[in-house]
Amino acid sequence: MIDRARTLDAGDPLAQYRGRFDVPEGVIYLDGNSLGCLPSATPARLEQVVREEWGSDLIRSWNTAGWIDMPAKLGGKIAPLIGAQPQEVIVSDSVSVNLFKLISAALALRPGRKVVLSEPGNFPTDIYMIEGLEKQGLAERRLAPREELHEALDEDVALLLLTHAHYKTGELFDMAELTRAAHDAGALVLWDLSHSGGALPVDLNGCEADFAVGCGYKYLNGGPGAPAYAFIAQRHIADTQQPLSGWMGHAAPFAFDDDYRPAPGVERLLCGTPGILGLAALEVGVDLIAEIGVENLYAKSQRLSEFFRQCLAESGVELELVSPDDPATRGSQLSFRHDEAYAICQALIARGVIGDFRDPDILRFGFAPAYLRYEDMAEAARHLAEVLESGEWQRDEFRTRAAVT
Amino acid sequence: MIDRARTLDAGDPLAQYRGRFDVPEGVIYLDGNSLGCLPSATPARLEQVVREEWGSDLIRSWNTAGWIDMPAKLGGKIAPLIGAQPQEVIVSDSVSVNLFKLISAALALRPGRKVVLSEPGNFPTDIYMIEGLEKQGLAERRLAPREELHEALDEDVALLLLTHAHYKTGELFDMAELTRAAHDAGALVLWDLSHSGGALPVDLNGCEADFAVGCGYKYLNGGPGAPAYAFIAQRHIADTQQPLSGWMGHAAPFAFDDDYRPAPGVERLLCGTPGILGLAALEVGVDLIAEIGVENLYAKSQRLSEFFRQCLAESGVELELVSPDDPATRGSQLSFRHDEAYAICQALIARGVIGDFRDPDILRFGFAPAYLRYEDMAEAARHLAEVLESGEWQRDEFRTRAAVT
Numbered sequence: 096m097i098d099r100a101r102t103l104d105a106g107d108p109l110a111q112y113r114g115r116f117d118v119p120e121g122v123i124y125l126d127g128n129s130l131g132c133l134p135s136a137t138p139a140r141l142e143q144v145v146r147e148e149w150g151s152d153l154i155r156s157w158n159t160a161g162w163i164d165m166p167a168k169l170g171g172k173i174a175p176l177i178g179a180q181p182q183e184v185i186v187s188d189s190v191s192v193n194l195f196k197l198i199s200a201a202l203a204l205r206p207g208r209k210v211v212l213s214e215p216g217n218f219p220t221d222i223y224m225i226e227g228l229e230k231q232g233l234a235e236r237r238l239a240p241r242e243e244l245h246e247a248l249d250e251d252v253a254l255l256l257l258t259h260a261h262y263k264t265g266e267l268f269d270m271a272e273l274t275r276a277a278h279d280a281g282a283l284v285l286w287d288l289s290h291s292g293g294a295l296p297v298d299l300n301g302c303e304a305d306f307a308v309g310c311g312y313k314y315l316n317g318g319p320g321a322p323a324y325a326f327i328a329q330r331h332i333a334d335t336q337q338p339l340s341g342w343m344g345h346a347a348p349f350a351f352d353d354d355y356r357p358a359p360g361v362e363r364l365l366c367g368t369p370g371i372l373g374l375a376a377l378e379v380g381v382d383l384i385a386e387i388g389v390e391n392l393y394a395k396s397q398r399l400s401e402f403f404r405q406c407l408a409e410s411g412v413e414l415e416l417v418s419p420d421d422p423a424t425r426g427s428q429l430s431f432r433h434d435e436a437y438a439i440c441q442a443l444i445a446r447g448v449i450g451d452f453r454d455p456d457i458l459r460f461g462f463a464p465a466y467l468r469y470e471d472m473a474e475a476a477r478h479l480a481e482v483l484e485s486g487e488w489q490r491d492e493f494r495t496r497a498a499v500t
Numbered sequence: 501m502i503d504r505a506r507t508l509d510a511g512d513p514l515a516q517y518r519g520r521f522d523v524p525e526g527v528i529y530l531d532g533n534s535l536g537c538l539p540s541a542t543p544a545r546l547e548q549v550v551r552e553e554w555g556s557d558l559i560r561s562w563n564t565a566g567w568i569d570m571p572a573k574l575g576g577k578i579a580p581l582i583g584a585q586p587q588e589v590i591v592s593d594s595v596s597v598n599l600f601k602l603i604s605a606a607l608a609l610r611p612g613r614k615v616v617l618s619e620p621g622n623f624p625t626d627i628y629m630i631e632g633l634e635k636q637g638l639a640e641r642r643l644a645p646r647e648e649l650h651e652a653l654d655e656d657v658a659l660l661l662l663t664h665a666h667y668k669t670g671e672l673f674d675m676a677e678l679t680r681a682a683h684d685a686g687a688l689v690l691w692d693l694s695h696s697g698g699a700l701p702v703d704l705n706g707c708e709a710d711f712a713v714g715c716g717y718k719y720l721n722g723g724p725g726a727p728a729y730a731f732i733a734q735r736h737i738a739d740t741q742q743p744l745s746g747w748m749g750h751a752a753p754f755a756f757d758d759d760y761r762p763a764p765g766v767e768r769l770l771c772g773t774p775g776i777l778g779l780a781a782l783e784v785g786v787d788l789i790a791e792i793g794v795e796n797l798y799a800k801s802q803r804l805s806e807f808f809r810q811c812l813a814e815s816g817v818e819l820e821l822v823s824p825d826d827p828a829t830r831g832s833q834l835s836f837r838h839d840e841a842y843a844i845c846q847a848l849i850a851r852g853v854i855g856d857f858r859d860p861d862i863l864r865f866g867f868a869p870a871y872l873r874y875e876d877m878a879e880a881a882r883h884l885a886e887v888l889e890s891g892e893w894q895r896d897e898f899r900t901r902a903a904v905t
Contacts, residue, residue, distance in 0.1 A: 117551070117555040117556075119555065119556045119557075119558070122558070124558060126558065126559045129559050130554075130558055130559045132555075132558065133550065133551070133554050133555035137550060138547065138550050138551055138555075141546060141550060141777070142543065142547070145538065145542060145543050145546060145723070145781075146522070146538070146543055148724075149535075149538050149723055149724055150522040150524065150537075150538035150543075151522075151524045152524075153524070153527070153529060153531065153535055153537065153854065154531045154534050154535045154854060154856065155849070155854070156724070157724075157903070157904035158902045158903055158904050162724060162725075162904075163903050163904050164903075188593065188594070188597065188772070189593070189746065189771060189772020189773060190772055190773075191744065191746030191747065191748075191771045191772035191773075192593065192597060192744060192746070192771055192772055195743070195744055199636070215758050216758065218747075218756075219747045219750065219753070219756050219757065219758070219760075220746045220747035220772065222758055222759075222760075223745045223746060223747060223750065223760040224744075224745065224746065226745055226759075226760045227742075227743035227744055227745040227760075228743060230741060230743060230745075231604070231636065231638060231743050232638075233636060233637075238758065312773065318550070318554055318776070318777055319553075319554055319561070319562075319567060319773075319775075319776035319777070320567075320772075320773045320774045320775035320776045320777075320778075320779075321775065322775065323772070336635060337632075338600070338632035338633060338635060338636050339596065339597060339600055339629075339632055340628045340629065340631055340632040340635075341594065341596030341597070341625045341628060341629065342596065342623075342624045342625035342628060343596075345624065345628065348624070349859060349903075349904060350859055351623075351624050351858065351859050352624060353620050353621065353624070353627055353643065354627075354631075355624075355627075355628040355631045355632075366594060366596045366597055367593070367594020367595055367596035367597055367625065367725075367728070368594060368595075368596075368717065368724075368725045369725045370724075370725035370726065370727065370775055370777075370778045371723070371724035371725045372546070372723055372724070372725075372775075372777040372778055372781060373725075373775045373777055373778055374725075376550075376777060444560070449558065449559060449560070451559065453756065454754060454755055454756050497563045498562075498563055498568050498569075498754075499562035499563050499567075499568050499754060
């Protein structure tokens with residue numbers, strides 16, 4: 096296996112990009128879908144922001160270093176990765192906060208309708224943000240399993256809110272088809288791209304999507320808790336009202352008016368003062384992903400995950416796959432079900448193979464292709480086979496739950 | 501003047517702390533109330549977070565580096581600076597977003613009352629966040645000039661929302677007295693400490709305040725767009741419901757339940773994944789301010805601002821003071837009114853004296869005492885006298901407005 100892997104690595108057109116990340120020695124990192132690796136250029140860029148822009152130029156940097164324009168500029172750089180126009184995307188706050196803004200905006204655009212439709216088992220924060228508006232009396236949460244979504248799309252639905260690639264299984268929704276179905280029912284659509292943006296080609300405008308949000312710290316390699324992005328289709332921007340109307344979303348923040356007047360563009364989604372350190376780190380990651388190209392990345396991740404499955408099969412590992420069998424219908428990950436998924440995950444981490452566990456019984460491996468090699472696949476499969484065969488996961492140390500799992 | 505200033509500096513018990521900040525050469529920085537200076541320890545701490553915690557330890561750092569606990573830990577460090585208990589304060593999001601959470605929480609605690617009372621000319625984002633809830637149909641904004649606040653506190657008022665030290669004038673509200681008045685009217689109080697927290701002693705619990713928010717990037721020196729903090733009095737925590745119910749505020753975020761259940765403590769104010777770079781930088785600033793001591797800082801800032809006024813008077817500068825005359829009733833700033841405030845501010849900046857302008861006619865000087873010297877006061881006064889006398893502010897270059905003023 097390892098020889099075949101090395102041959103594949105030698106012929107890999109993206110192999111050079113591994114050197115653009117600081118991948119720690121002795122680690123096979125299959126969790127780039129949870130926290131992307133550190134781009135090698137990030138520390139120097141942050142040093143510059145901290146020492147020069149903050150330390151030396153101080154308050155002047157809002158103008159001279161362009162801090163004030165960073166949310167829109169960085170949104171413009173993310174736009175082509177998700178099939179959007181530059182003026183439709185802004186970087187701001189967290190995915191959760193942006194969900195609240197855009198669910199609210201959708202409800203305001205569909206007066207008389209209160210239902211926000213999603214699926215059970217969607218990433219929790221997506222569902223919780225609907226609940227927040229439900230407790231305010233403004234929304235009604237409806238969860239329908241994915242095979243019943245069409246049926247659930249009735250005349251009460253204001254918004255269909257789905258995560259494009261499921262966080263546990265990686266299963267992809269057909270964005271074009273579901274967007275059409277929602278529109279046919281008179282509803283709007285909000286896509287959460289946290290597990291697809293930067294990992295696979297997304298075509299928001301090609302699908303006529305209305306709204307989207309996405310995460311900066313996974314496939315965009317923006318660092319822990321990096322700011323998130325939000326998309327409004329051009330046709331909706333002027334009518335988008337959102338309740339988190341902070342001063343940075345004002346048409347003229349520095350006029351210090353008593354009355355709120357939203358910025359004409361997507362900047363109306365801004366709320367408080369943006370965190371510049373987070374934005375600066377995210378920009379490095381976005382630039383790098385854009386340089387490599389999302390199509391190239393997705394093609395490689397499919398090859399990596401299929402090769403990993405081959406290696407598992409050849410190692411005699413039989414695990415229940417909960418991700419789709421067809422790589423064209425899943426994101427850049429493979430998830431397996433095992434009653435002892437938590438302990439197995441910990442035993443692998445002890446061997447330097449970092450995947451992750453998702454409650455209650457999912458072992459999840461992400462294939463961030465910008466810095467992974469085929470050799471990593473062969474080695475990870477070997478370790479997994481050994482962990483299962485040896486039963487080393489049964490040790491107490493691997494069964495004690497940590498705060499963050 | 502300069503000799504007297506140097507004598508004062510020689511006897512200043514806080515003089516040593518200037519060396520703990522990177523104050524740029526040739527700059528007199530009177531804008532620490534807008535963006536605090538860079539603590540010298542910050543770059544190394546960020547380098548460690550980026551290279552070691554993110555780069556090497558990757559996802560494991562949520563446990564091993566304690567990332568998951570940073571919002572509460574840092575809240576606990578801010579608490580003594582504002583008269584709160586450690587378990588009453590959390591660091592999260594921006595001031596604006598935290599205002600939305602706590603205004604919502606207050607409205608939920610006062611059913612049947614919808615009015616949120618503030619003053620015209622409060623910092624815009626405070627007023628705009630009330631408007632956001634007003635557009636949702638959940639709040640009613642009422643603005644009353646400060647001399648009419650008592651009268652406006654009727655039985656419809658759910659919440660009194662005020663900024664402790666006014667951003668333009670520095671004028672302080674009597675927190676204890678107004679909190680009592682609000683409670684007497686059956687209303688709750690939310691104090692915005694953005695211009696007082698870390699600059700002067702605040703005693704939230706001594707005043708029986710209900711809620712508070714504050715800024716990380718001004719007197720706490722957390723860096724541009726640093727995360728903000730929020731306070732809930734212990735007696736309200738269990739009953740505080742807020743609509744930005746993201747996964748990090750869940751009692752068990754990693755159980756990935758479909759239903760939201762708030763964390764038992766102040767962590768219920770958390771929403772999305774916290775930005776670790778911003779938190780790490782803020783922690784350095786908070787540690788340093790705590791070490792110096794808020795009482796010491798406030799005493800020095802009063803002495804600095806009074807010495808600055810003396811120097812102005814001796815230089816023959818007569819400007820209309822809009823800050824309170826008595827240093828005990830203002831924060832760490834002095835503001836003056838002048839029709840050409842913008843151009844004068846720019847002319848001073850060109851000389852390396854960085855104050856700021858607040859629309860339409862305010863020249864604002866902040867006295868962040870951790871890194872300012874009496875010598876800076878004498879020099880700043882000299883420059884201001886020269887700018888006014890020479891009329892150099894009349895140059896075109898000083899009258900052209902920048903994006904951020």
